[in-house]
Amino acid sequence: MTAASGVAYRLGVVVALAVASAGCGSEEDPVRFHHLEYSQVSRPPPSAVAELEAREIVLPEAIAVRAYVVAKDNQGRAMHPLDLSSDDPSVMGVEPGAEAGYFVFFGAQVGQTEIEVLIDDQVRGEVAARVVPQSAQ
Amino acid sequence: MMRTSGWWVPQAGAGCIWLSVLALVGCTIETEPEPGPETPGELGEGSFLYECVSNDDPMCPSELQATEFPEQVAVGSLFDVSFTPDSGDATSAVEVSSGSETYISNVGGAFRANQAGQGVLLARRTVDSVVLDIKHMTLAEVDTIAITLADGYAPRDVMGPDEEQQLVAKAQDENGMILYGALEFEWSSDDESVVRPVLASPTAFMTIAAGQAGDATITVTAAGQTTELPITVEP
Numbered sequence: 001m002t003a004a005s006g007v008a009y010r011l012g013v014v015v016a017l018a019v020a021s022a023g024c025g026s027e028e029d030p031v032r033f034h035h036l037e038y039s040q041v042s043r044p045p046p047s048a049v050a051e052l053e054a055r056e057i058v059l060p061e062a063i064a065v066r067a068y069v070v071a072k073d074n075q076g077r078a079m080h081p082l083d084l085s086s087d088d089p090s091v092m093g094v095e096p097g098a099e100a101g102y103f104v105f106f107g108a109q110v111g112q113t114e115i116e117v118l119i120d121d122q123v124r125g126e127v128a129a130r131v132v133p134q135s136a137q
Numbered sequence: 138m139m140r141t142s143g144w145w146v147p148q149a150g151a152g153c154i155w156l157s158v159l160a161l162v163g164c165t166i167e168t169e170p171e172p173g174p175e176t177p178g179e180l181g182e183g184s185f186l187y188e189c190v191s192n193d194d195p196m197c198p199s200e201l202q203a204t205e206f207p208e209q210v211a212v213g214s215l216f217d218v219s220f221t222p223d224s225g226d227a228t229s230a231v232e233v234s235s236g237s238e239t240y241i242s243n244v245g246g247a248f249r250a251n252q253a254g255q256g257v258l259l260a261r262r263t264v265d266s267v268v269l270d271i272k273h274m275t276l277a278e279v280d281t282i283a284i285t286l287a288d289g290y291a292p293r294d295v296m297g298p299d300e301e302q303q304l305v306a307k308a309q310d311e312n313g314m315i316l317y318g319a320l321e322f323e324w325s326s327d328d329e330s331v332v333r334p335v336l337a338s339p340t341a342f343m344t345i346a347a348g349q350a351g352d353a354t355i356t357v358t359a360a361g362q363t364t365e366l367p368i369t370v371e372p
Contacts, residue, residue, distance in 0.1 A: 062237035098269050
């Protein structure tokens, strides 16, 4: 092997490794928002049922609940810092609670919208939000 | 202790012990909180205070200071609610707003009950919109309007000429429970020469005055409901 061919060989190996590592990176599952988890949910009036699900929130109109909310990624890890924002606050509102991690959801009027999940001020996903008539329950 | 006539009579020293025990018991017994216009928020961050917008609210017959936080308010009525946080910066303003205008709307600085069901009030810190606490309220349709004398007794259906009665109108639900909130009661007579409302409507408190002999009907209307009070004026 001449000096020139040796350099070319090494260069080829470096390029091949770079391509291979880039290829591996593209196959990795990127961290994505997956679902919401809730705990310490306040109790709505006895006649009302609030459904806080992983990918959907259903509230009767004029009913509010507070919950401690954690966003989980596709690998089951908590995503921080979490903020939630309603696409249409005239349907369902969501505001931060008095303590970190708590949010208050309230059904403003019957309809459908989405609650955006923001991590570090970046929208990383959304969950469906539905407000149903009180008489529907 | 001494025993006299079959009764144990405590001596001075024993009496002191008994008194001490009674005092301790008295200190540890928790008394029921007196009903008042405040009620704890559902999230435990403070208290909601019910306030009347006028004396037409049966919760405030003489002053605007309510005696209790009402169980339910009448659809169509006006009322006010404020919030006092249990802790935090006392100077940070908290605003109470409705979570759904369908059920409770804000009308000129007061709340109006719009529809039967549950309404929800949110206590928000104005600086950052943090919801400190929530309060659901039961809103009920007016089923009947009860007319009584000011002392609660039934009004007289027979009056003499120039006689007067002081009447009060109160809204009730289908179970006869009083509904709170200020409603606009409109009073009228089908023959004012026999009996007539003296004061201007709307008002929950009305004086009616008898005139000439005859039969007439006093009608009270509020929140879409009407009650009639037949009156006979005898010579």
